Amino acid sequence: MDRKLKIAIQKSGRLSDDSVKLLKKCGISFGNGLGKLRSEANNFPLEIFFLRDDDIPNYVEDSVADIGIVGENVLAEKDCEVETIEKLGFGKCRLSLALPKSFEYVSVKDFEGKRIATSYPKILGNFLSKNNVEAELHTISGSVEIAPSIGLADAVCDIVSSGSTLFTNGLKEVETVMRSEAVLIKRKGLDEDSQKLLNKLLFRIRAGKSAEENKYILLNAPNENLEKIIEILPGMRSPSVLPLAESGWSSVHSVINENDFWEVVENLKTEGAEGVLVLSIDQMIQ
Numbered sequence: 583m584d585r586k587l588k589i590a591i592q593k594s595g596r597l598s599d600d601s602v603k604l605l606k607k608c609g610i611s612f613g614n615g616l617g618k619l620r621s622e623a624n625n626f627p628l629e630i631f632f633l634r635d636d637d638i639p640n641y642v643e644d645s646v647a648d649i650g651i652v653g654e655n656v657l658a659e660k661d662c663e664v665e666t667i668e669k670l671g672f673g674k675c676r677l678s679l680a681l682p683k684s685f686e687y688v689s690v691k692d693f694e695g696k697r698i699a700t701s702y703p704k705i706l707g708n709f710l711s712k713n714n715v716e717a718e719l720h721t722i723s724g725s726v727e728i729a730p731s732i733g734l735a736d737a738v739c740d741i742v743s744s745g746s747t748l749f750t751n752g753l754k755e756v757e758t759v760m761r762s763e764a765v766l767i768k769r770k771g772l773d774e775d776s777q778k779l780l781n782k783l784l785f786r787i788r789a790g791k792s793a794e795e796n797k798y799i800l801l802n803a804p805n806e807n808l809e810k811i812i813e814i815l816p817g818m819r820s821p822s823v824l825p826l827a828e829s830g831w832s833s834v835h836s837v838i839n840e841n842d843f844w845e846v847v848e849n850l851k852t853e854g855a856e857g858v859l860v861l862s863i864d865q866m867i868q
C-alpha cells in the first residue's frame with residue numbers, strides 16, 4: 583500500500599506548536615523546518631501540509647488534504663462539508679462580545695442597533711438572531727479590538743483567551759458567543775485505504791490523550807485497609823496488589839483520572855496509605 587494520508591496543519595500561529603507536538607507524540611517523525619509548505623513523515627505514510635488556519639477547512643473539503651487540525655471557531659464560520667472526528671484538547675478559547683469598560687451592561691438586548699466589529703459574521707449573526715437582536719455587523723479581518731477606539735464600531739466580537747487584549751483596549755467581555763478548541767476534521771468520502779491509515783493515527787492520538795488525562799499511582803497500604811483502598815482506586819480493570827517485604831503491608835498500583843487526582847489522594851491518606859508516588863503516563867492503550 584503506497585497511499586499516504588494527507589494532513590493540513592497551521593503553518594505558524596497558535597495551533598502550530600501543539601499540532602506538531604500531537605503528531606510527534608504519535609511517534610511520527612518529520613522535518614518541519616521554517617518556510618516549509620510540505621513535509622513527509624519518515625516512519626508513517628503521512629504527508630503534512632503547513633497552511634493558514636482559515637484555509638484548512640476548504641483544503642480538506644476540496645480533498646487537497648484528507649484531514650486537518652483547525653479551531654472550531656474557524657470551522658463554524660465556514661460553510662464547509664467536512665466531518666469533525668476528534669476534539670484535541672488544545673487551542674482553547676472563546677468567541678466573545680465586548681463593550682467599552684464604562685458601558686453599564688444589562689443583557690444581550692443592549693446590542694440592539696449597535697455597530698459590532700468582528701471577523702466572525704456568520705457565528706455572530708446566528709447568535710444575535712437566536713437572541714432576537716438586530717445589530718449592524720462590520721466584518722474586518724484583523725485587529726478587531728481597536729475598532730471602538732477609532733470610532734469604527736460600538737462593540738466587538740472576537741476570540742479571547744485571557745481577556746488581556748480586550749482590557750488594554752478599554753473593553754470588557756460581556757457575553758460568550760461560542761467556546762472553541764482545536765479539532766481533527768476529515769473530508770467526506772475518504773477511501774478505504776486512507777480511512778485505515780486514519781484509524782491507525784486516531785488510535786495513537788487517543789492513546790496519547792488518555793495518557794495525558796490519567797496518572798499512574800503507587801502506594802503502600804496496611805493490609806487491614808486494603809479493601810477500602812481498592813474501592814477508592816478502580817484502575818483500568820482493578821488495581822494490582824503486591825506484597826511488601828514487611829509483613830502486613832502491600833504495594834498497590836493503579837491508574838487514576840487527573841480530575842479526581844487530589845480527592846483520591848486525600849481519601850487514600852485517610853485510609854492509611856503511605857509512600858504515595860504519582861507518575862505521568864506516556865501512552866495508554868485501552
Ligand code: ATP
Nearest residue numbers: 595596597634635636653655673674675741742743
Ligand atoms: P493564520 O496566519 O494561520 O491565519 P491567525 O492569526 O488567523 O493565523 P491564530 O491567532 O494563530 O490565527 O489562531 C489560530 C487559532 O487558535 C484560532 O482560530 C483559535 O481557534 C485558536 N486560539 C486559541 N487561543 C487564542 C487566542 N488567545 N487568540 C486567538 N486565537 C486563539
Ligand code: ZN
Nearest residue numbers: 634635636637
Ligand atoms: Zn487565520
